[in-house]
Amino acid sequence: MSELSETAGLIQPVFMLQPYDKVRGLSGAPPRAHGLTVFTTAVFAVGEMAGSGVLALPRALVATGWIGVVINIVCALASAYTGLLLGKCWLMVQGRYEEYKTNTRYPYPAIGFVTYGKVGRTIVSCSINLTLFGVSVVFLLLASENLQQLVKDAGKDISFCIWLLIAAAALCPTSWLGTPKDFWPIAVGATVATSIACIIIIANIAVDAENAPPTFHPDIDVKDFFMAFGTICFAFGGHPGFPTFQADMKEPQKFGKAIFLAYFILLLMYLPVAIAGYSVYGINADDNILLNLSGGPMQYIVEILITLHLFFGFVIVINPVCQEMEELVGIPTHFTFKRIISRTLIMVVVLFIAESIPHFGAILSLIGGSTTTLLAYILPPVFYLKLCSMEGDWEQQTPSLAQKVACFEIMLVGLVAGVASTYAAVDALATSSFSTPCYIDFHKAAM
Template sequence: MKDITSRYLLSLPEGMDTDDEKAKEVKGLTVVTAAVFIVGEIAGSGVLALPSAVEGAGWIGIVMLFLCCFISTYTGDVLGTAWCIIQERYEQYRGHIRYPYPAIGEITYGKPGRPIAVGAALATGTACIILTTNMVVDKKNVPEVVHDAPGFVSFFTAFGTICFAFGGHPAFPTFQTDMKDHKQFGKAVFLAYMIVLAMYIPVSVAGYYVYGRDTQANILQTVSPGPMLVTVQILVTLHLFCGFIIIINPFSQEVEEIFKIPHHFGWKRCLLRTAIVALVLFGAETVPKFGAILALVGGSTISILAFICPPLFYLKLAKMEGDWEKIDVPLHKRVALYEIVLVGLVAGVASTYSAFAGLLSPGAFTVPCYVNLTAASGS
């Protein structure tokens, strides 16, 4: 256990203890500020693909939005409970932990700044309001709305996109660790997801009923041009500037750990993080298929991290024996958790297959911009 612990514990300032009394003296996030962090991490570019996802799934896509939201809320709370259990059982995890989510996984199955979060959340919220207004205004210029009948591929592609829009669980334990009272994390998750749902529903419903089959994978390519569209584009860009820092930081820290790069500021850290951002940019320019990429990530990675892992972590911790009080999970709760795992597994596989089918379909790929630049320079 000491070897595992050494991989995740941060270096604490000299003289700082990790016991409960010292932890209480450290200022942390409240329920509201933790919720703001969660909203800033979750709500972003995914909202732009939701109208197209709802169109692909049919009106049932609106129901899927609510279901994914509430399931994600529940599994987020379950993940928070699992982290609290670990902190109660293992004293070495009561301080500042560098990688909480991987630590939970390894224990169970073996081997930020406030202006940034507030800016990301406010930018997305304002963008959703303006975008919805723009679509409502467009309604009078759309004489007839036609909807395509959903098929297997379109339905599960929509599921993957919706999962992506509600993903964010890997960062949850980090936010929970920074709270004043870790056990209040469930309230922060619930508040955050209600805010996110309030952003998503108007945009999704308006897009579905105003544009129908004409809805593009990115709703910004569908709405009429004008000042409102420009404002939304600016706000979404602002969110990406703010939210990208929150999202990319845990992954960057994990890569730094692999390459044994010091945690303090230095040229190695700058070089590595620059390379990571360059790879992200290269991937975006190489595969610019917006909707299919979101569906692929949502159906594979997000469904595993949000729907499958949290229930399994919690159930495994409940079964583990040691010098601690035994956790008795009621039958109805076990059944609910296993049902979530099963739904996440089946739907995740189906949506991943659908996303691949969409990516491999004729005409799915467009020539990357750097290929055009190379051809132009060669001619």
């Protein structure tokens, strides 16, 4: 306990972790009058993950073949299980230590600190911020690409780089919202928009299938396979936001139900679109499946719906990054001009990265294979087993043999596949030719 009472650096001045009594040792925070329900929590999780996954998975199947369908299902089940473990970790931390009983803006890093001190907290914080920041960049890129295509179809061709500026300006005020419980309608809107879009995408693919040429499915290449694995991990890796959603629940003890509901909904969205896109377009499936759809009303509606999801999803994924940055510099939780300034600056950095690397395919694989794999498949089992082994004045938890085996299997597979997919993504980034950064094009145009 001596390490846990030392100075905790910038995140919080002093951690004084006093244990609760044994009776309440694992109960977590008591139910609240206001907060997210099981359904709205599941909707938040879907809203965080669904947008880019729906668009990218058909291309991922091109690299994995039909075995990719099995990989999707296994990743969903493993992610749901580790999400459940992460929820149990947070309940144990809240039940054991007084200061975590109240609202905490950084629950996942707090779990890392309780289990492995400053090192654990730093690893989690850096991984979350890199992951969600990268996802925010991807969402901005995709939304801008969709807006450009929509307006181009209407007869007006505006530069993609200009659309990045427009989208960032439109999203900036929404990033000023507080915590998930303050903007749950946004999560509902994101999920509803994507659900309808998936149905229309499948219908559009079915129409395209009538006149599509014979489909060619290439042989599996090892590097492409592991890059696709990173994309699949990315599609199911919502763990950076899970503890934040759980901390805003009316009944945090029911988080496990919310997570399994979320992944069930995700599979209902992902698999039909991925299978249909792979079957009809084959090797021609694009990183963004919308670019394969034939023109017409259905394509326009889908582009609008997916763009709405990306706008809504951006608010969800950037929020934990903003909250932790504000905790680091001491910005209060209530709305102030300091929040406006800090979150606007974060938006400027997101825009700069998007303008610098206006291509998202390799970014998905890199994030999915590295930080997403770490946060989704390695750290939750590690933290859960560590918390169960810790002794103190609380109710002791002893995982079963089956739980231990499941944890070690998920960690091993996640580690091996994560390293391989990260290497493949880095190699692809190093050998590919990037688009010219937007600000260089702006400079040339000005001259």
